[in-house]
Amino acid sequence: DTGVSQDPRHKITKRGQNVTFRCDPISEHNRLYWYRQTLGQGPEFLTYFQNEAQLEKSRLLSNRFSAERPKGSFSTLEIQRTEQGDSAMYLCASSLESRTYEQYFGPGTRLTVT
Amino acid sequence: AQSVTQLGSHVSVSEGALVLLRCNYSSSVPPYLFWYVQYPNQGLQLLLKYTSAATLVKGINGFEAEFKKSETSFHLTKPSAHMSDAAEYFCAVTDATNTGNQFYFGTGTSLTVIP
Numbered sequence: 296d297t298g299v300s301q302d303p304r305h306k307i308t309k310r311g312q313n314v315t316f317r318c319d320p321i322s323e324h325n326r327l328y329w330y331r332q333t334l335g336q337g338p339e340f341l342t343y344f345q346n347e348a349q350l351e352k353s354r355l356l357s358n359r360f361s362a363e364r365p366k367g368s369f370s371t372l373e374i375q376r377t378e379q380g381d382s383a384m385y386l387c388a389s390s391l392e393s394r395t396y397e398q399y400f401g402p403g404t405r406l407t408v409t
Numbered sequence: 410a411q412s413v414t415q416l417g418s419h420v421s422v423s424e425g426a427l428v429l430l431r432c433n434y435s436s437s438v439p440p441y442l443f444w445y446v447q448y449p450n451q452g453l454q455l456l457l458k459y460t461s462a463a464t465l466v467k468g469i470n471g472f473e474a475e476f477k478k479s480e481t482s483f484h485l486t487k488p489s490a491h492m493s494d495a496a497e498y499f500c501a502v503t504d505a506t507n508t509g510n511q512f513y514f515g516t517g518t519s520l521t522v523i524p
Contacts, residue, residue, distance in 0.1 A: 299452070328511065335418075337499050337514030338453070351511070386452060396441045396460055396503055398512065400453040 299401035301387050307407045308377055315373045316404045320389030327370050328398060329362055332384040344370060345392060377408045411436045413500045415515035423523045428472075428487040430518045432500030435481065442483040443501040443512070444474055453499065459483060470494070495522045 300319045308314050320327050325346050330338035341360070342352045346367035355361070359377075364370040374381055384405050388398040416431040434440055441460045445453040457468025464476040470493075474485045483500060497519050501512040 301452075330512075335516070337501070337517050338512070340511035340513070343511060354511075388453075396443075396458065397455075399455075400445075402452040403450075405450070 299387055299389050299399050301385075301401040301404050303404055304402060305405050305407075307409065309409055310377060310379060312377055313373065313375045314377055314406060315371050316385055316406075317369055317371050318387030318389075318401060319369045320387070321399055323391065324389035324399075325367065325392050326390045326395055326398075327364055328388040328390075329370070329372050330386040330388065331356070332386055332403070334383075338386055341372075374406075377406075379408045382406055382408045411440065411502045411504065411513045413442075413502050413513060413515040415498075415500050415518050417518055418516065419519045419521070421521040421523060422490045424492055425489050428485070428490045428494065428520065430485040430498050430500075430520065432474075432483045432485065432515060433481050434483060434500075434502045436502055436504055438504045440502045440504050442474075442476060443503075444468065444472070444483075444485045445499045445501060445514075447497045447499065447517075449496075456485070456498075490520075490522045492522050492524060495520055 302317045328343040329341040332338045344364040359375045362372045384403045386403045387401045390398045412435045414433045443458045444456040457466045459466050459476045467473045472487045497517045499517050500515045
């Protein structure tokens, strides 16, 4: 078990560009969560999947944000037409469906929009 | 709705002194409560969790927390601070009725340990 991994760890992009982040959960975990953490704040829930189904997405920040988990394994989070306010750490977590209160977090992807 | 409030965004203690980080929660249903630690440019590591069993919860690295329903609190303590404890600490709440179990985090407390 190598834990939750995220790629890339750092991303610098120019305003208006699209970015995509990847999360690989712990292999047997069927729940996957995305959070955003801005400077000086705690993580903020964005969306989650159970297997390939996205069961909650109303908390995604705008329609520029979308997430997928096509085969129920890894997930991607895409931000279209990035804005400077999107600069943040994007965290992924995973859990077993039977123990959703035990969420294991990845190292995060730090996005800087210039 | 659920939320947590962490009192004190910055706490400084001397090495060997007691660590006390405060967390108060708001929840209309019995909560599950957590403390996570975050080192610079890293993800969150679970320190300990309360899920309606024993009210005094022991975690890793010598930390413990006590769930006090009457005070809606879940403060984190460690008897003797170590330099390696310097980090950001987050309290979080969820509950068993929350089918997604998304966590609601506080704004964090930055712990500085003075040698």
